[in-house]
Amino acid sequence: MASHRRPKQPSHGYTSVLTATAAVTVVLSAQSASADPLPDPNKKGVQAQVDRLYEEATQATEKYNGAKESAGELQKEADNLHEEVVRKQAALNELRQQLGSVATAQYRSGGLDPSLQLLLSTDPDAYLDKASGLDRLSARQSDTLKRFLSQQRALQQQRTQAAEKLESLQDTRKELGSKKKEIQGKLAEAQRLLNTLTAEERAGRAAKEERANRASERVELGNEASASGRTAAAFDAAKSRVGMPYVWGATGPGSFDCSGLTSWAFRQADVSLPRTSQAQANVGTRINAIGALKPGDLVIMRTDLSHVGFYAGNGQILHAPKPGAQVRYESMARSGMPFMWGVRI
Numbered sequence: 001m002a003s004h005r006r007p008k009q010p011s012h013g014y015t016s017v018l019t020a021t022a023a024v025t026v027v028l029s030a031q032s033a034s035a036d037p038l039p040d041p042n043k044k045g046v047q048a049q050v051d052r053l054y055e056e057a058t059q060a061t062e063k064y065n066g067a068k069e070s071a072g073e074l075q076k077e078a079d080n081l082h083e084e085v086v087r088k089q090a091a092l093n094e095l096r097q098q099l100g101s102v103a104t105a106q107y108r109s110g111g112l113d114p115s116l117q118l119l120l121s122t123d124p125d126a127y128l129d130k131a132s133g134l135d136r137l138s139a140r141q142s143d144t145l146k147r148f149l150s151q152q153r154a155l156q157q158q159r160t161q162a163a164e165k166l167e168s169l170q171d172t173r174k175e176l177g178s179k180k181k182e183i184q185g186k187l188a189e190a191q192r193l194l195n196t197l198t199a200e201e202r203a204g205r206a207a208k209e210e211r212a213n214r215a216s217e218r219v220e221l222g223n224e225a226s227a228s229g230r231t232a233a234a235f236d237a238a239k240s241r242v243g244m245p246y247v248w249g250a251t252g253p254g255s256f257d258c259s260g261l262t263s264w265a266f267r268q269a270d271v272s273l274p275r276t277s278q279a280q281a282n283v284g285t286r287i288n289a290i291g292a293l294k295p296g297d298l299v300i301m302r303t304d305l306s307h308v309g310f311y312a313g314n315g316q317i318l319h320a321p322k323p324g325a326q327v328r329y330e331s332m333a334r335s336g337m338p339f340m341w342g343v344r345i
Contacts, residue, residue, distance in 0.1 A: 046193050053190040054322045057183050059306040061248040061257050062276050064179035067172055069275040074169040081162040088155045095148040183248055187323060213326045221313040227296030231345050233269035235296035238310050238318055244327045246320045256320040256327060258307050262298060277308035287342035297344050301337040311342060
């Protein structure tokens with residue numbers, strides 16, 4: 001017969017361990033369900049990446065501004081050269097007609113003067129070196145020939161210069177397009193990263209930016225001696241733009257990038273500044289110490305000189321800082337950008 005044994009009962013100690021484990025599991029489950037989720041360390045990384053992309057976009061903006069300014073100058077030079085070529089071509093055509101009349105008259109009278117064959121020569125300079133060929137021409141005709149050749153050389157030289165300017169312009173426009181694409185790419189990537197934040201996190205970031213913008217209304221500028229004359233007028237113009245948005249490549253009056261604000265402000269005081277922060281860093285008198293700055297001086301920031309604003313007094317800078325921000329006052333020490341030097345216009 002098969003034997004039927006009674007199942008062995010678990011020991012009292014083993015039962016206690018199971019009971020305790022189950023209790024802990026229940027407690028932990030309840031805590032996990034009710035407690036706030038732990039902060040995601042990657043979120044801070046997202047914020048830092050966005051700030052870095054914005055900084056890189058502003059740096060690329062200054063390079064874009066430089067390329068745009070160069071393109072404008074090259075276009076003016078190319079246009080001027082083209083106008084000069086047209087003018088000289090008209091003068092050359094008039095001389096050609098004069099020489100043609102002489103050639104026609106001599107041909108009808110029995111032969112074409114060899115010197116007038118300069119018009120058909122592939123190497124008129126070499127032909128002209130044969131001075132004996134001028135003996136059969138009057139002094140006036142000889143002078144006309146010399147002027148014709150001189151103007152022909154000048155015309156060819158300017159045509160070459162115009163072609164070189166147009167080639168440089170084409171290269172600069174390619175650079176311009178490349179920088180524009182780079183800026184737009186960085187801003188788009190920053191927006192993509194911002195979209196990974198929760199609505200609450202985005203609201204918190206926006207609120208922080210708004211607090212920085214509103215701080216301009218309460219900033220203490222102290223009683224430091226200000227610059228005078230046109231510099232003071234430029235600084236006043238910049239102060240009137242507080243609250244206007246940062247837009248890359250913008251030069252006012254309703255939006256600005258950093259050098260767009262400073263160049264616009266000085267333009268209101270009838271002072272022409274270069275377009276970029278790097279170029280503005282090398283005009284006027286350099287001020288190396290922050291303590292020697294006066295309100296109205298330009299402040300050059302970052303090691304690549306890619307940011308500029310106005311010194312506003314009491315360690316504050318008035319500037320257009322970055323995408324998503326407004327023209328505002330901000331502590332230089334808290335701007336996150338190293339001070340390089342000041343410029344007094």
